[in-house]
Amino acid sequence: MSNLRNSVQLIGRLGKDPEIKVFDSGKKLATFTIATNSAYRNNKGDKVEEVQWHNLVMWDKLADIAAQYLKKGSEVAIEGKLVHRSYETSEGEKRYTTEINVNDIVMLGGK
Amino acid sequence: MSNLRNSVQLIGRLGKDPEIKVFDSGKKLATFTIATNSAYRNNKGDKVEEVQWHNLVMWDKLADIAAQYLKKGSEVAIEGKLVHRSYETSEGEKRYTTEINVNDIVMLGGK
Amino acid sequence: MSNLRNSVQLIGRLGKDPEIKVFDSGKKLATFTIATNSAYRNNKGDKVEEVQWHNLVMWDKLADIAAQYLKKGSEVAIEGKLVHRSYETSEGEKRYTTEINVNDIVMLGGK
């Protein structure tokens, strides 16, 4: 419940349509990425554009919202929890990934 | 500058003393990890404790603060930017890591 | 500097065009209000729309941005500091007001 100890807010756009999975249990999962853009001047005074791509996951009701309303290019604001996970590759190697488990989303730019 | 597009807030404790590096340019870097704790009930009703360890980086003046005031066990609140980076292992394999580039820190539990 | 101790984030729309003042010192001030909307179901199950109007103030470079880009109906995300002030009415009575001193703004809904 405590968003205060671990909270991420992002404003950005989807790189692709969300992928939706429905599990046998009925649980629904939407995964997608969003880009956040920033610009700064380097030590030569040139403007540098920087993009970060973030992995987002949304469950159940939020996955329904993703399935219905979100698509490639959609602008959203999200709040979520930062989660670091490990998994094994098919070759048996351990890999790490970071995802944002979304708690709340606002669709932006609606007319 | 825009924290609004990409902002993380965490409240937690350091796992170890910060590591401090000073570059030839004079730039200073502090790196450390903090743990954020949360508790929830699983579908059997049992309480589950979950810990997430986050990689933090602090530059220059903030690195000085880290060097002077932070040590293993210190409780802090931080605000930062979520940054995903890739690097090559010594075997030439590409790996990914996620760090929080800290903009602001508050030391807690003082006095 | 510390946004961590006192930080407000809002996403909403301007009720009117910003008002801009330039002081003799050259300092520039923009003031305006934004509405944040929320919806909930009351205990009868009816949907209730709730609007909150917030007083925002932006100084100097941010005031320039307000003057150039913001107008009635514009959708924005802002981060700022919550400030409670008192002042005297022309009748000499003390009154209190709450404002958000904006640190950062993102304009939303640009195609």
Next chain:
Amino acid sequence: MSNLRNSVQLIGRLGKDPEIKVFDSGKKLATFTIATNSAYRNNKGDKVEEVQWHNLVMWDKLADIAAQYLKKGSEVAIEGKLVHRSYETSEGEKRYTTEINVNDIVMLGGK
């Protein structure tokens, strides 16, 4: 539900013990104030300490937490919603007040 459109985070200390009310309906309400401190240098270069006092309200389970654990001087982090209300004085005059309706609280400095 959407914290994203209207969200306040504060870190500070209680000015007094919380006041607790229990309504006939069984609903419970805790009210208290917290101070947030900041320091900056004025245009003469002198350090200026600034304190803001914020009105907080917590309902039901959160009110229980306030009643049990919070007292004058307690250091807390809170997340809540910014709410502006009007009421009538006993002389029939309209007054305005701003409160933060707390959604989440973390007690700091424990042990």
Next chain:
DNA sequence: TTTT
């Protein structure tokens, strides 16, 4: 006073 905004907007959906």
Next chain:
DNA sequence: TTTT
């Protein structure tokens, strides 16, 4: 892979 988004967008300006």
